[in-house]
Amino acid sequence: MSDDRNTRETAGDQTGTGGIGRRAFLGAAGAVAVLAPGLGLAAHAFEARPDGVPASSKHRWGMLVDTTKCKSNCHVCVDACNKENGLYEEADPKDTAQYIRKLTVHDPDTGYTHYLPVMCQHCTHPACVAVCPTGASFKRADGIVLVDRHICIGCRYCMMACPYKARSFDEYTEKNQKWYNPRGLGCVEGCTMCAHLVDEGKDPACVTACNKTGGGAMVFGDLKDPTSEISKRVATEQTTQIRADLGMDPGVRYEGI
Amino acid sequence: MKKIEYRELPAWTPGWWALMIGLLVVMAIGLAGALYMETEGHHVTGMTNQIVWGIPHVFAVFMIVAASGALNVASIGSVFGRDAYKPLGRVSGLLAISLLAGGLCVLVLDLGKPDRLIVAMTHFNITSIFAWNVYLYTGFFVVVGLYLWTMMDWTKKRFYKPAATLAFLWRLILTTGTGSIFGFLVARDAYSSAVMAPLFISMSFVFGLAIFNLILLAVYGGSGRPVSPDVIHRKARLLALFMAADLYFVVVQHITAIYWPSRDPVERFILLDGGIYTWLFWGVQVFLGAVLPMALIYRCKQVGRGLLRLVSSLAVVGGFAQVYVIVIGGQAWPLELFPGQQISSSFADGRIHSYVPSAPEIALGLGGIALVLFLVTLVSTALPFFPQALGNAEAETPAVGEAVGQAAE
Numbered sequence: 001m002s003d004d005r006n007t008r009e010t011a012g013d014q015t016g017t018g019g020i021g022r023r024a025f026l027g028a029a030g031a032v033a034v035l036a037p038g039l040g041l042a043a044h045a046f047e048a049r050p051d052g053v054p055a056s057s058k059h060r061w062g063m064l065v066d067t068t069k070c071k072s073n074c075h076v077c078v079d080a081c082n083k084e085n086g087l088y089e090e091a092d093p094k095d096t097a098q099y100i101r102k103l104t105v106h107d108p109d110t111g112y113t114h115y116l117p118v119m120c121q122h123c124t125h126p127a128c129v130a131v132c133p134t135g136a137s138f139k140r141a142d143g144i145v146l147v148d149r150h151i152c153i154g155c156r157y158c159m160m161a162c163p164y165k166a167r168s169f170d171e172y173t174e175k176n177q178k179w180y181n182p183r184g185l186g187c188v189e190g191c192t193m194c195a196h197l198v199d200e201g202k203d204p205a206c207v208t209a210c211n212k213t214g215g216g217a218m219v220f221g222d223l224k225d226p227t228s229e230i231s232k233r234v235a236t237e238q239t240t241q242i243r244a245d246l247g248m249d250p251g252v253r254y255e256g257i
Numbered sequence: 258m259k260k261i262e263y264r265e266l267p268a269w270t271p272g273w274w275a276l277m278i279g280l281l282v283v284m285a286i287g288l289a290g291a292l293y294m295e296t297e298g299h300h301v302t303g304m305t306n307q308i309v310w311g312i313p314h315v316f317a318v319f320m321i322v323a324a325s326g327a328l329n330v331a332s333i334g335s336v337f338g339r340d341a342y343k344p345l346g347r348v349s350g351l352l353a354i355s356l357l358a359g360g361l362c363v364l365v366l367d368l369g370k371p372d373r374l375i376v377a378m379t380h381f382n383i384t385s386i387f388a389w390n391v392y393l394y395t396g397f398f399v400v401v402g403l404y405l406w407t408m409m410d411w412t413k414k415r416f417y418k419p420a421a422t423l424a425f426l427w428r429l430i431l432t433t434g435t436g437s438i439f440g441f442l443v444a445r446d447a448y449s450s451a452v453m454a455p456l457f458i459s460m461s462f463v464f465g466l467a468i469f470n471l472i473l474l475a476v477y478g479g480s481g482r483p484v485s486p487d488v489i490h491r492k493a494r495l496l497a498l499f500m501a502a503d504l505y506f507v508v509v510q511h512i513t514a515i516y517w518p519s520r521d522p523v524e525r526f527i528l529l530d531g532g533i534y535t536w537l538f539w540g541v542q543v544f545l546g547a548v549l550p551m552a553l554i555y556r557c558k559q560v561g562r563g564l565l566r567l568v569s570s571l572a573v574v575g576g577f578a579q580v581y582v583i584v585i586g587g588q589a590w591p592l593e594l595f596p597g598q599q600i601s602s603s604f605a606d607g608r609i610h611s612y613v614p615s616a617p618e619i620a621l622g623l624g625g626i627a628l629v630l631f632l633v634t635l636v637s638t639a640l641p642f643f644p645q646a647l648g649n650a651e652a653e654t655p656a657v658g659e660a661v662g663q664a665a666e
Contacts, residue, residue, distance in 0.1 A: 091300070092300055093603075094305040095305055095306065101602045101603055101606070102602060103600055103602045103606055104600065104602065105598050105599075105600050107597075107598055107599075108597075118606075127443065127444060129382075129384075130384045130385065131384075131385050131386065132382050132387075133377060133380075133381070133382055133387035133391065134377055134381070134382060134388075135382040136380075151376050152370065153369065153371075153373045154369015154370040155387065156310060157385070160309060160310065160442055160445065160588075161443075161444060163443070163444030163592060165306075165604060165606065169299060169304075169369065170298070170369070171298040171299040172300055186295065186299070186368070186369025186370045187369055187370065188369070242594055243594060246443055257595075
């Protein structure tokens with residue numbers, strides 16, 4: 001495990017007390033990177049996966065969302081996701097794909113309202129993968145759940161099965177697609193946890209945006225790495241999985257709900 | 258038992274041409290609707306990211322469920338040894354295969370990528386009930402095909418009983434698989450339940466027999482072949498019995514869910530304040546589709562053709578409503594990400610989802626029905642599927658003659 005331990009432990013040490021420390025660290029790191037590119041640190045939170053090397057079960061990528069820092073009028077995570085993945089509002093908003101959305105949760109008994117982003121929860125036991133007839137819905141060894149658009153037949157059974165409403169059906173011929181996120185008319189799509197960025201050793205776009213211009217509510221990392229920030233916080237703080245009762249063991253955890 | 262004489266349907270008559278051309282036109286319109294949906298994308302349909310399965314699935318599920326039920330008539334004759342049903346075995350098998358073909362065509366043409374059917378045939382995810390169903394559906398064609406062979410080829414008579422038993426078991430497993438498509442959806446409160454499998458089996462009994470009756474009445478009325486009143490009465494009583502079984506499982510389905518506090522909201526939605534779904538459930542599915550026809554059948558000492566046609570039609574309408582409430586109504590209720598909390602989002606979380614079927618979707622579904630009727634007519638024109646007479650025709654032909662006359666009028 002130690003051989004695969006990513007370089008995030010430095011960042012984790014700096015950000016263990018909250019988002020401000022993390023942002024300060026990233027800012028300083030960015031400056032160092034600009035001034036001394038040869039050092040090549042910081043912008044990459046963890047090691048990139050080299051080409052030709054398959055995803056490894058030694059990692060379990062996950063997210064932690066601190067809902068107490070997620071504000072009602074902030075949508076930077078959603079905007080960043082749309083931009084990164086080439087999503088845009090279709091002619092009919094009802095048919096528009098949403099990889100991530102902001103949810104308002106109101107407790108009718110206490111009157112307490114809070115806000116949180118919901119995306120594919122990248123479950124350990126994903127219902128979408130279990131029901132997919134062709135295996136187009138699949139889980140990488142490192143826990144990222146994806147759709148293989150080459151063999152998705154567009155049956156939408158995964159959309160019926162997902163408890164998180166994390167999948168969208170591509171109902172339009174898409175334009176301006178990103179090479180790393182090919183979108184297919186008649187295929188199902190959803191959050192990829194920005195696998196293309198993760199493979200480069202970077203945070204998903206939503207997490208980067210949240211920590212850059214949002215409330216600093218999101219943390220991404222390796223749940224199997226005990227030194228990662230996410231692992232430490234999951235180990236020491238009260239975190240929750242949405243619909244944990246269903247037993248799918250989501251890789252996205254929440255604080256404050 | 259006397260020898261049963263089977264005859265092909267008379268072809269090339271004006272009525273035959275009118276029927277076949279009419280069915281071909283409906284099929285062509287349905288195909289055009291499917292092509293339109295495929296090339297434009299599903300945004301031209303009423304389906305959304307909330308209601309992901311629409312009216313084509315209602316048609317498809319209805320036909321697939323009815324397919325296995327249509328085979329019951331043959332099974333009652335062969336597996337359970339009721340001689341009165343044996344002459345109808347061939348029609349029963351033919352209708353079963355045709356209904357399955359119609360349902361699957363609609364299902365496939367509603368895929369986002371119908372051109373990738375070959376992918377569905379070559380890539381199997383063993384944990385998917387959908388993938389299991391691909392085997393079950395394909396196997397159904399083979400098994401019922403063999404069953405028909407043993408019925409039509411007397412040199413294969415020794416295989417008749419084993420083939421009949423295999424077909425009966427296969428149809429039970431097939432409908433279990435279809436029901437489990439919904440039963441295995443643990444995320445959706447309207448579905449996730451083991452009762453979906455037996456419920457679908459009971460539904461298949463009703464749908465299949467009702468469609469069988471309507472086909473039988475149409476063919477025998479149209480061609481003037483005699484049918485014993487006893488056969489008519491027997492079919493009606495059997496249909497009423499199946500309706501009671503369906504109703505029983507519907508009660509179990511909802512009572513079980515109501516007992517589960519987290520499912521109260523969705524049950525309240527379907528049963529009390531779900532608008533169109535509540536109306537369809539009580540008004541069409543329960544009253545028109547079960548209570549009324551059962552009352553009509555049981556209060557009648559001798560059910561005639563007219564009443565059998567009426568109750569079978571009601572069963573079809575009620576059954577369609579039942580599938581609509583299950584498929585669409587179940588999706589209209591939003592997913593419960595935070596049970597007990599009020600949620601909202603730009604993705605319609607926490608809201609009742611609306612659905613209005615579009616013309617191409619409806620055309621596709623009707624095209625599937627037309628395909629079923631086309632196949633039944635075409636095959637029974639080419640091969641002897643329908644008995645020349647049903648029941649004690651000699652003794653009862655006069656009465657039947659009158660009935661045929663009335664039907665013709």
